[in-house]
Amino acid sequence: MNSLRISQLRKTFGGLTAVNDLSFSVEAGEIVGLLGPNGSGKTTVMNLISGALAPDAGDIELAGRPIAGQAPHKVAHAGVARTFQLVRVLADMDATENVVAGLAFSREPTWGAQATARAGELLARVGLARHARTLAGELTYIDQKRLELARALALSPRLLLLDEWLAGLNPSELLEGIALVRSLKDEGVSIILVEHVMDAVHSLCDRCVVMNAGAKIAEGTPAAVLSDPEVIRAYLGDASA
């Protein structure tokens, strides 16, 4: 049971309410798109789920266990892994070592030859087999994104948080990326996708939650929410601001 339940989640920064009584859930093997204009609170929600930030109020439960306000390593052990909007890799270590570092922090840590072999499998999975010994800092931007995903998968996540992971890919890389994300869903991983690439949202998301100014303004299938007048107004208002 990989489901995530978020209820009445709230986070303020000084006088600004970045997340305003937000509630939604993600079922096992479901991909939920978290959408909204710039500054609507999406990354803050990801930070609250992963433990990078503690909420001011509200509950977050993963597979029935409360995780809100716990330290990031505890949340990771509970089964939450993430990629970042701005890629974070260990630049002076090679791709294999980056993934081995992830494996050391997983729920069932592995080291040595077993970890190296597992890292090789994960690198192959994300299309990086030929760069196993390339320094992470020397990888292209796209390959660093792949590496970050391999490291997230090293945690054997129940829930994967993808923050604009498909942004900046060329059309063929995008198709590969979409197929990869879909294969994770097929394995039962629950996924929250923060994404501005609408082709990806349409083809991957079972459901979308749309935020504006910290609050949920719509929830439903990609087609339904993206034709919702309030959603269109929120995006156009943002674009013309």
Ligand SMILES: Nc1ncnc2c1ncn2[C@@H]1O[C@H](COP(=O)(O)OP(=O)(O)OP(=O)(O)O)[C@@H](O)[C@H]1O
């Ligand atoms: N650490 C922080 N301190 C103060 N304000 C913050 C902090 N983090 C986010 N905010 C503010 O909270 C609001 C929501 O920001 P957030 O980054 O969550 O939005 P977003 O929807 O992810 O935006 P984008 O699509 O541009 O990444 C913004 O007004 C932002 O300036």
